[in-house]
Amino acid sequence: MSVFQTRPTLRWLVPTGAALAVLGGGAAIGTFASAATPNLPERSAAQLLVDLQTAHLDGLSGTVIKRADLGLPSLPGLGGQGNAELTSLVSGTHTLRVWHAGPDQTRVALLGTLGETDVIRNGKDVWVWDSQAKQAEHSTLDGSSRPAGQLPTTPQEAAEQALAAVAPSTRVSVGRSATVAGRDAYELVLEPRESASLVGQITIAIDAAEHVPLRFQVVPRGTSKPAFEVAFTQVDFTRPDPAQFVFNPPPGTVVTEGSHSAGRPAPPAELERPTVLGSGWTSVLVAKVPQLAADAGPETGDTNADLARGLLGGLPEVSGAWGAGRILSGSLFTALLTDDGRLLVGPVTPERLYEVAQSTR
Numbered sequence: 001m002s003v004f005q006t007r008p009t010l011r012w013l014v015p016t017g018a019a020l021a022v023l024g025g026g027a028a029i030g031t032f033a034s035a036a037t038p039n040l041p042e043r044s045a046a047q048l049l050v051d052l053q054t055a056h057l058d059g060l061s062g063t064v065i066k067r068a069d070l071g072l073p074s075l076p077g078l079g080g081q082g083n084a085e086l087t088s089l090v091s092g093t094h095t096l097r098v099w100h101a102g103p104d105q106t107r108v109a110l111l112g113t114l115g116e117t118d119v120i121r122n123g124k125d126v127w128v129w130d131s132q133a134k135q136a137e138h139s140t141l142d143g144s145s146r147p148a149g150q151l152p153t154t155p156q157e158a159a160e161q162a163l164a165a166v167a168p169s170t171r172v173s174v175g176r177s178a179t180v181a182g183r184d185a186y187e188l189v190l191e192p193r194e195s196a197s198l199v200g201q202i203t204i205a206i207d208a209a210e211h212v213p214l215r216f217q218v219v220p221r222g223t224s225k226p227a228f229e230v231a232f233t234q235v236d237f238t239r240p241d242p243a244q245f246v247f248n249p250p251p252g253t254v255v256t257e258g259s260h261s262a263g264r265p266a267p268p269a270e271l272e273r274p275t276v277l278g279s280g281w282t283s284v285l286v287a288k289v290p291q292l293a294a295d296a297g298p299e300t301g302d303t304n305a306d307l308a309r310g311l312l313g314g315l316p317e318v319s320g321a322w323g324a325g326r327i328l329s330g331s332l333f334t335a336l337l338t339d340d341g342r343l344l345v346g347p348v349t350p351e352r353l354y355e356v357a358q359s360t361r
Contacts, residue, residue, distance in 0.1 A: 038177050038184040040208055045172045048188045048206055055211035059101040059239030062181070066230045067093045071331040099240040107244055122245040129247065136247075136255045169193055169280035180205045180214040181232040192281035196352040197221065198332050199281060210237055220331045227331045277356050282348050284356045290341035318350070322357035 043051070099107040104124075110117045115132030129136040175187030185205040192199050200221035205214045214235065218228035249255050274287035315326040318336070325338035327350060336344045336353045342360065344353045 038179055038208075040177045040184055040186060043174065043186055045174050045188060048174065048186055049172070051186075051206060051211040052188075052213070057100070057210065057212055057237070059099075060212075060235060060237050061099045061240045061244075062097075062232050062235035064096045064098055064230060065093070065233050066096065069227055069331070070333070071227075071329070099244045101240050101242070101245065105240075105242070105245045118247070120245060120247050122247070125247075127247045129249070129253070131250075134250075134253050136249045136253050138255060138257055175203055177208075178205055178215075180207075181235045183214060183235070184208040185214050194281045196348050197281035198334070198347050198349065205231070218332060223331075277360070278346075282346070282352055284344055284346035284348060284353060286356065286360055287343045288341055289337075289343050318354075320354050320358075322354050322361060325357075327353075 095111045097109040097111065099105075105122055107118060107120045112132070115130070117131070118127070118129045120127040120129070124141045126139045126141060127136055169192065171191040171193055173189045173191070175189045178185050178187060185207055188204045188206060190202040190204075198221055199218060200223065201219040203215075203217045203219070205216075206212070207214050215231035216229065217226040217231075219225065220227050274285050277284050277286055315328050315337075318325060318327045323338050323340060325336055325342075327337075328335040329350065333345060333347050334350050334353055336342075336350070336357060338344075338357060342357065344356055346353065346356075
C-alpha cells in the first residue's frame, strides 16, 4: 500500500489541513532522536518527496508519543497527562499504541492512567471503545466512506495533513539526519514564506529504509522549540495479526449504533458547513455558529452551548472595521469569534483573521 495512495502525484493537502492537525497535535523537545547523527547517503529534498510518494507499507505496529504546548488556556475536559479521552489530545503528553494493516484495517489505542480509548476499523466496521466508561459505539461505512478523522495519531497521518503543495509559498530543504525509534532517518524541512503564517517550520523525519514518516514536528515562527510533535518511540514494520482488528465488546459494555463518537455530543444544529478562504499557509477556515455568538443573549438552556459561551466570555475582546468579537491566540493558530456568530480559525496572525472577517461581513 502506498503511504500516500490517495495522492498519485505530489498533490499534498493544502496547509489548512496542517492547521487543523496542529490543533490536536503534540509538541516536544527532541526526546525521540538520539544524540548521534547517522551517516546516510546524500538525498535531495526532491528525492525525499518521491520517497514519501512511492513508499509501500504492508503493515506496522508501534508506540507513539504525542505532546502539545499550543499556548491554550486550561479548559475543562481538555488536555492532561494520563487522560484517555480523545478530546484530551489537544494538550499535554499522551501515549498511543497503533496497528496498521492497510487502509481498511487500523487500530489506535489512547492509553490513560485508568483506562484506554480505542478507535478500530476493520473493513466497513468502525468501533470506538471507552474501557473506563464501559461504552462502545459501532458504525458501518458505505463503499465510499472513510472514518472521519479526529486528530492525527501517527507521524504518517500528520504528514499527510501537513505537507503543502511544493510551490512558491513553501521553501523545501533537507535537515540533519537523525535516529528515531532506533531507526536511521532523513529530515525533510518545510518553511512557509508567508509572514502572516504562525508556522515557522515543519520537519518530517523519514525512515531511511522504509521511507515512511517516523516523527513530525511544527515550530512556531520566531522560536526554535517545537510546539507540535508526534513520533514513534518503537516501531515494527511486520504486518499485525488480523485478530488485532476484531473487536468483541467485553461483558458489561453498553453498545450503541451511531455516527458520533461514543459519549460525545453532536455538533450544534446551527453549525453550517465551514468554508476555507485563501490558499497556502495563510488559509482561514470560516464557519457560522450563531448559537455561540459573542453577543448572544441570556442562557439558552443548551448546556453545551452555554458552557462554550461561558468559556469564550473570558477571552479578550477585540474590534475593528470588521466588527467586534473575542480572540483566542495560540502559538500555532488564532481563532476569532465575532459578535454576529462567525468563527474564523487558521495558523495565522490576528491581523490576517481581521482581514478575512472584513471580507466576509
